[in-house]
Amino acid sequence: MxxxxxxxxxxxxxxxxxxxxxxxxxxxxxxxxxxxxxxxxxxxxxxxxxxxxxxxxxxxxxxxxxxxxxxxxxxxxxxxxxxxxxxxxxxxxxxxxxxxxxxxxxxxxxxxxxxxxxxxxATPAQLAAVGDKLRARGHAEAAGIPVVPGGESTESADAAELAERIGFPLLVKAVGGGGGRGMKRVTDPAELRSTVELAMSEAQAAFGDPRVYLERFIASGRHVEVQLLGDGERVVHLGTRDCSVQRRYQKLIEEAPAPMLDEQLREEMHRAAVRFGQRLGYRGLGTVEFLVDTRRRSFHFLEMNARIQVEHPVTEAVTGIDLVAEQLAVAEGHPLRLTQAEVAPRGHAIECRINAEDWTNDFLPHPGTVSHAEWPAGEGIRVDTHVQAGSQVPPFYDSLLAKLIVHAPTRAAAVRRLRDALARCRVEGVRTTTGLHEAVVADRAFVAGGVDTAWFGRFLAGMGHG
Missing domain, CATH: 3.40.50.20 (Rossmann fold)
Structure with missing residues (x-):
C-alpha cells in the first residue's frame, strides 16, 4: 500500500x-x-x-x-x-x-x-491484522520469521489432541489477547480442559472474543521487543528493549537496549521486525515482540502491539527521539523524518513501573488519596507521572502511579542511578511497589543482566512472597 x-x-x-x-x-x-x-x-x-x-x-x-x-x-x-x-x-x-x-x-x-x-x-486494516494473534502469526510466517510451535485455535473439546502434537508444558493464549489476560500455562494434561475453558471465559470478558490457541511454553525465554516507526511506505527500527522482568505476564521493569544479547542475534531481530512492518506497510509506532530462547540462541515471534508502549521512554532515552512527536508527524501525513542510519542509540536506560499495589499481599491494588508525593530529579532521571499530593487513585483503572526512568552511559551506571532514584521516591497515602523495585535492583542476578521471564517468580519466592 x-x-x-x-x-x-x-x-x-x-x-x-x-x-x-x-x-x-x-x-x-x-x-x-x-x-x-x-x-x-x-x-x-x-x-x-x-x-x-x-x-x-x-x-x-x-x-x-x-x-x-x-x-x-x-x-x-x-x-x-x-x-x-x-x-x-x-x-x-x-x-x-x-x-x-x-x-x-x-x-x-x-x-x-x-x-x-x-x-x-495504525490503519484499521493493520489493527485487524495484528489484533488477531493467529493472523499476526500468519503474517510473521509469511515474512520468514520463526514462530513458537503451535498456533492452532482450539476449544476444550479438541484441546487434548492438539496439545499432544505440540507437547507439554504449553500456553493457552487468547486470540484477541494482550497484557497476559486470557493466558494460562499448563503442565499437567489432566488440567488442560478446565484451563482452556477458564482462558476462554477470561478472553470473552476481556476482549469480547472467546477464541484461544495453544502454543509451546519455552521455559528459558527472554522477552525482547523491537520498536518500529513507519509512514506507510518506509519502516525503521529504533532498537531493542528487554521486558523479561514480569509477574504473570505483566511487565514490571524494562530496559533498552536488551542487555547480554548476542549482537548477531540482535541484528537478526532488527531485520525480522522491519520485515514484519514492511509486510503490513506499517504506519505509526508499533512494537514487535519476540521470545528469545537463551539456550538455543534463537528467537520466535510473539505478537505486534500497534500503539505506543508503556515502556517507550527507555527508547526515547537512548535514541534522543520524541516518539509522540514522530507519531504526530506521521499522522499529519509527513514521511519519516529520520533514516535507519540516523538512529544511533547511546548508553543504557531502565524503567520501573511504580504501582499503587500492596506487593506483599499478592499485589492487591491500593486505591485512595495520595497525601504526599516526592519524585527524584537530576541528571539522567525522568519521571512520567500524573500523581501529586492530593491526587486520587480511583479503583476503576490501572494502578500505575508513575514510571521512573534512568539513563546513563553504561548499564552498570544506570543500575546505580536507578537504585539512588528509587531511594528518593516518597509516596504516602497509598501503598506502592517502590520497595519491591529497590529489592530487585539490588539483586545479584538482575545487576548481572539478562534474566529470563521465569526469574522474577523465583526472586519473589525467595523473598517469601511466591
Missing part, C-alpha cells in the same frame, strides 16, 4: 496537513506525557475525561477538557461513540488514544475516519 492510501484509511489527506488541536483520549501518566509534547509543538491538547478525572493533573495541563461519561471505563474511555463525539464537539482534527483502552481498536480508527478525524495510530 502507498502512504497516501494509508492516510486516506485513517481520515487524513494524501498531503501533509498540520494538526492544530488533538483530543487525548486517555488518562494518567500517558495523557500528561502526550499533552506535554503537544504543547511543545504548539498543538492544542484537549483531554477527554471521565467524571473521576475532571480535576486530575492531566486535566489541568490540558488546554481544555471534554466529558466522556461516568467513571467506569466501559461508560467513558472504552466508549467509541463518546470519544468520537467528544472529538467532534471540541473541534479536534485528531484523536491520540495513548496505550490501553481503545488504542488498538479498529472500530475507533474507522469511526474517526468516517468523521473526518485523524486517528493517531
Amino acid at each position: 502507498t502512504a497516501a492510501r494509508h492516510r486516506t484509511e485513517t481520515g487524513t489527506a494524501a498531503t501533509a496537513r498540520p494538526l492544530r488541536r488533538v483530543l487525548v483520549a486517555n488518562r494518567g501518566e500517558i495523557a500528561a506525557r502526550i499533552i506535554r509534547t503537544c504543547r511543545r509543538l504548539g498543538i492544542e491538547a484537549v483531554l477527554a475525561v471521565s467524571d473521576t478525572d475532571a480535576d486530575s493533573l492531566p486535566a489541568r495541563l490540558a488546554d481544555a477538557t471534554v466529558r466522556l461519561g461516568p467513571p467506569p471505563s466501559s461508560a467513558s474511555y472504552l466508549d467509541v461513540s463518546a470519544v468520537v463525539s467528544a472529538a467532534v464537539a471540541c473541534g479536534a482534527q485528531a484523536v491520540h488514544p495513548g496505550y490501553g483502552f481503545l488504542s488498538e481498536n479498529q472500530r475507533l480508527a474507522r469511526a474517526c475516519g468516517d468523521a473526518g478525524i485523524v486517528f493517531v495510530g
